[in-house]
Amino acid sequence: MRPSFRTRLRARSAGAAAVAAAGSLVAAALTVTVAGTLGSPAAHAASGGAPRDVVANLFEWNWPSVGRECSNVLGPKGYGAVQVAPPEDSIRLVGSHPWWDVYQPAGYDLNSRMGSETQFSAMVAACHAAGVKVYTDVVINHTAGSNQTSTDSYGGATFNPATYSYPSIGYDTSSFHFDPPCPNSDLTIKDWNSVTQVQECQLLSLSDLYTEQDSVRSKIAGYLNKLEGYGVDGFRVDAAKHIAQADMAAILGKVNNTAAGARPYLMQEVYPGSGGQLAPAAFEGNGNVLGFDYAYGLRSAFLGSITGLSTFGQGFEPSGSDAVMVTNHDLERNGSALSYKNGTTFNLATEFELAYGWGSTPQVYSGFDYSDNDQSPPADGNGYVTDTVCGTGVWECLDRQRGVANMVGFHNATAGQPVAHWWSDNNNAIAFSRGAVGWISVNNENSTVNATYQTGLPAGTYCDVIHGDFANGACTGPTVTVDGSGNATVSTAAKDAVAIDVNAVVGSGGGTPTTTPSTSPSTTPSTTPSTSPSTTPSTPPSGQVAETFSVSGAPAGAPVYLVGSLTALGSWNTGSAIALTHAGSVWSGTVNLPAGTAFQYKYITKDSSGNVTWELDPNHSASTGSAAGTLNDTWHGATSNVSATFDATVTTWYGQNVYVVGSIPALGSWNTGSAIALSSAAYPVWAATVTLPPNTSFEYKYIKKDPNGTIEWESGGNRTASTGASGSVTFNDTWK
Missing domain, CATH: 2.60.40.1180 (Golgi alpha-mannosidase II)
Structure with a gap:
């Protein structure tokens, strides 16, 4: 029989050292670093053009409810992404339908408790239209429990957990760990500090996949690529601690770039407490790790005294690697973190999280009420989750609570500030x-x-x-x-x-765009983008200049609009976007903007039904001068077909990360906040593969980012390179 929830949580954190109290916490003069793998936002709300990185964790909401929340709440309030439940087909345990049955996969089709594959696709499209990325919880360490007798699934997949048979995926007994390599004949984990047992035995009778095998890796990667095919932007990897880091790296090597041309964002579930190869820090080479340390520290502070929070973060994972949270579905149930049951204290801690700025992708958690730790989310008689209805004492919709929702805008506006x-x-x-x-x-x-x-x-x-x-x-x-x-x-x-x-000044007419002070590089890029002067149109009001925008390569069939970070560009509100006119394949328009002002913008299309299509990341960046100017752009589409690999040999100290930034949008347009993060998996070689436009000459440099946000540019002149018409190219460089 499956262990109780509390028994399972004790097992997963067995051997954990005591978590540091709030008094052991990071320096007050803190500068926030946002994980570079996230790229630029597709839209922005009241944030002066800063990247949006706040994640709404809508735990086990069904797909139509998630789509509506993206459109009506998350997009307008400035959330950067939504995290959703595992979308794969899973075992159905008739009767109680516990919440955790979705963490026992039966097939990699996308018909689940939360809805059909068609509904999943519609949800992702709705979120993207609202400028919200989608991160899915993925269960790739295991399948259903070998101790389960049910052969019924929500999506109809045929499987038998007792015989390790999953024909719809292609798994059989050869796809799972047994004894050996697990040293225990009953396949249980007896020593939670043993790398072999933790990563090659069964976690609580869950059938552990043989991820050393290329065939298993390919099937997992195929599932992740299927999700990306629907537009998914990243993954929360369940039980990542139980997958060997080399196996995870090999799986990720088979995973495509997202539809936006970026590497998928990764949040890995790695419970703290173990050392060495099982410590959370040992997993950072593959992606970020979930901020259990952060959640434990916040609970200790807000149930005691918060006066020591001036140094919050000391002793945690590095800010750029710590996917912070106040709670999640596991922690709220075993009481090791705050939850809705703490009332206003839970809200207050979440508001602090959004204000303070430590960590990457801060989460706002919205789940459902429960009186039993295994309790099903609100569902019909067959276990399918019903629509989320907020304010009824059944669903907890913290993401839309005024103070929390508006603090997302505060968080965006203050990004990068100490x-x-x-x-x-x-x-x-x-x-x-x-x-x-x-x-x-x-x-x-x-x-x-x-x-x-x-x-x-x-x-x-x-x-x-x-x-x-x-x-x-x-x-x-x-x-x-x-x-x-x-x-x-x-x-x-x-x-x-x-x-x-400063984006909410009464009487300002809509919010003051913020200008984030930049860290001066040791060597300024030799060339930066400039705007070309053009003939000045009708005289704009005093203090403003006429800026002409021109874009080619936009999709045919719908009018093109301009929207951006300034009030005159709609403040990222697509309803206030500027309509452009076209001559042939070029769309253009002129807007009066404040002189001497930096801003970001994007082009969108709107069809007759009001559906919005954003061009792909990154945002365009520019500054107005003292006279009229013209910006000639190319639509950021998916036509680029040159794969560029940057291999840089760079020596760093623990906590430093390496990025590449350059003169073209795909390399951040010299904006260090949009630089491309490199992986340290082959340290001292840092590497990443980026999709670049064909037949394009560009300049670039490598930078180092410290955990406190300090940026170090390599010395000397800019590096120069160019892409061919197609294919791939590799740049082998050494830090200078």
């Missing part, structure tokens, strides 16, 4: 700014805190985004007045927060 102006009452209340862009007060006490704070922000009246929505220069809730010295007197209610940022 934590500063730290304040504490030495009890249980704190406040801090993110540079001169945003400020928050967090009160974990049981009574109101009144104080005057140095916010670091320019003088003005700001919308408190925790309690009000900001649009068109107006706030639906309370406001905060900052004086000419940057001070503000604020009352923060018990178990509550107050937050302001």
